[in-house]
Amino acid sequence: EAHKDSSPPEYDFVVVSNRLPVDCTVEADGSLTWKRSPGGLVTALEPVMRAADGAWVGWAGRPDLEVAPFQQDGIQIVPVPLSSQDIEEYYEGFSNDTLWPLYHDVIATPAYHREWWDDYVAVNQRFADAAAAISADGAVVWVQDYQLQLVPRMLREKRPDLTIGFFNHIPFPPYGIFAQLPWRTQIIEGMLGADVVGFQRSSDASNFSSAVRRLTNHPTKNPAIEVTLDGQPTRRVVAKAFPISIDSRSFEEMARDPAIQQRAREIRKGLGNPKTVMLGVDRLDYTKGIRHRLKAYGELFRDGAIEVGDVALIQVANPSRERVEAYIKLRDEIELTVGRINGEYSTFSHSPVNYLHQGFPREEMVALYLAADVLLVTALRDGMNLVAKEYVATRFDNDGVLILSEFAGASEELRKAILINPHDIDGLKEAIMRAINMPKVERTTRMRSMRKRVLEHDVARWSNAFLKNLAATRSDRHRRIAP
Ligand code: GDG
Numbered sequence: 001e002a003h004k005d006s007s008p009p010e011y012d013f014v015v016v017s018n019r020l021p022v023d024c025t026v027e028a029d030g031s032l033t034w035k036r037s038p039g040g041l042v043t044a045l046e047p048v049m050r051a052a053d054g055a056w057v058g059w060a061g062r063p064d065l066e067v068a069p070f071q072q073d074g075i076q077i078v079p080v081p082l083s084s085q086d087i088e089e090y091y092e093g094f095s096n097d098t099l100w101p102l103y104h105d106v107i108a109t110p111a112y113h114r115e116w117w118d119d120y121v122a123v124n125q126r127f128a129d130a131a132a133a134i135s136a137d138g139a140v141v142w143v144q145d146y147q148l149q150l151v152p153r154m155l156r157e158k159r160p161d162l163t164i165g166f167f168n169h170i171p172f173p174p175y176g177i178f179a180q181l182p183w184r185t186q187i188i189e190g191m192l193g194a195d196v197v198g199f200q201r202s203s204d205a206s207n208f209s210s211a212v213r214r215l216t217n218h219p220t221k222n223p224a225i226e227v228t229l230d231g232q233p234t235r236r237v238v239a240k241a242f243p244i245s246i247d248s249r250s251f252e253e254m255a256r257d258p259a260i261q262q263r264a265r266e267i268r269k270g271l272g273n274p275k276t277v278m279l280g281v282d283r284l285d286y287t288k289g290i291r292h293r294l295k296a297y298g299e300l301f302r303d304g305a306i307e308v309g310d311v312a313l314i315q316v317a318n319p320s321r322e323r324v325e326a327y328i329k330l331r332d333e334i335e336l337t338v339g340r341i342n343g344e345y346s347t348f349s350h351s352p353v354n355y356l357h358q359g360f361p362r363e364e365m366v367a368l369y370l371a372a373d374v375l376l377v378t379a380l381r382d383g384m385n386l387v388a389k390e391y392v393a394t395r396f397d398n399d400g401v402l403i404l405s406e407f408a409g410a411s412e413e414l415r416k417a418i419l420i421n422p423h424d425i426d427g428l429k430e431a432i433m434r435a436i437n438m439p440k441v442e443r444t445t446r447m448r449s450m451r452k453r454v455l456e457h458d459v460a461r462w463s464n465a466f467l468k469n470l471a472a473t474r475s476d477r478h479r480r481i482a483p
Pocket residue numbers: 169170244281282283316318358359360361362365382383384385386387388390
């Protein structure tokens with residue numbers, strides 16, 4: 001589309017997220033190159049972007065980087081700069097050391113610092129301004145996740161013509177926990193700037209509605225919230241669940257690639273072809289229950305229920321938030337535990353745990369999923385958990401056993417997994433033994449049913465459902481202005 005040179009270009013569909021869907025590398029000569037980061041969200045939104053003249057607003061992942069907007073693979077990229085202080089206060093601080101633990105049932109203690117909050121407000125305003133500046137009249141703007149909860153309201157104040165969506169990728173906590181937040185009312189009012197507020201599970205949506213009832217005078221009637229001003233209703237917000245998913249077909253396609261299947265065999269061979277390969281794939285995060293998993297696993301060796309050589313666990317712990325104190329401590333604890341288990345039960349040729357504090361290419365991840373007889377998802381709290389869905393999508397052979405925490409959003413859909421409470425170590429041990437010994441017929445029945453769900457409910461279906469609800473609120477709004 002042609003734009004006048006004097007005015008900034010305007011877009012009909014704008015996505016706003018903390019991170020852009022591209023990664024930047026600085027070349028030897030100092031120039032920047034950009035590579036698309038292959039997340040499900042980009043894959044799902046790409047067709048929408050192409051069809052609707054779309055732009056993506058977000059941070060490029062490096063401090064103090066001022067880059068002009070550019071086009072990448074048909075998506076207009078609009079970088080928002082963050083200073084090292086913003087990274088410390090808005091990102092590592094308020095987002096990842098206040099909101100993240102608070103929203104995950106205070107598994108770690110949230111830190112409350114007024115300077116962090118001030119910077120969170122300032123950075124949210126920067127994102128809102130950037131989105132407001134490039135949105136066409138009546139555009140649809142979709143804001144993503146907990147780092148940007150104030151953006152919907154800030155945008156609406158500047159641009160009442162916009163249709164605004166917000167999706168929270170992580171859980172929304174019960175009011176008794178949320179109430180700790182000194183800025184709880186501002187957060188709620190910030191999110192209510194959106195026309196549709198989406199969550200992973202219906203319990204997250206109802207926790208949000210309770211917080212609205214406790215903190216504001218806006219009447220709620222699920223899933224609607226009537227936002228009032230001086231007691232007069234002004235507009236209607238819809239708060240409901242839209243469980244996110246993955247680009248299921250692309251995982252299945254990769255799994256059908258003979259080179260990746262060969263790689264899966266090599267991985268098993270490298271482990272000494274044990275009877276059972278178990279796998280964990282997580283960002284190294286205290287919400288993922290990695291310690292609980294290791295505890296159960298280690299005890300099974302101690303009990304003599306499993307033996308080294310017969311069973312091997314691959315634990316991929318993708319480095320994450322490495323400057324936040326709780327993550328530094330967690331890494332030490334996990335590595336101590338892994339060292340103890342291996343020290344105790346390794347032989348010269350085999351180790352119980354193959355621990356990898358590394359990230360891998362997607363092809364390697366798919367090979368790992370194919371190589372694993374059992375996938376362990378033991379999150380103490382997780383918005384959805386895409387790893388569980390990726391494992392299922394990969395297993396076109398209808399084999400493999402998923403052990404899945406009840407506290408991950410995915411457990412609402414993947415009912416045929418072995419569902420566990422990760423706090424119950426004995427229960428977890430039983431689940432592991434059951435997975436190891438599960439007959440092939442049962443594995444197939446369960447995997448088939450889970451695959452049906454994941455292949456039908458993919459990420460495109462998720463974004464379509466959200467955007468359809470968003471479009472419906474727009475027509476509703478027009479009706480209400482001119483009945
Ligand atoms: C948040 C919510 C919600 C991991 N290691 C590697 C790698 N990964 C990929 C996985 C998966 C993604 O990262 C992780 O997604 P999860 O959903 O499991 O967890 P979070 O990062 O905590 O995501 C979560 C999600 O947002 C979406 O709404 O489900 O609940 O916490 O795709 O495959 N990918 C590659 N190498 C790795 O080493 N290539």
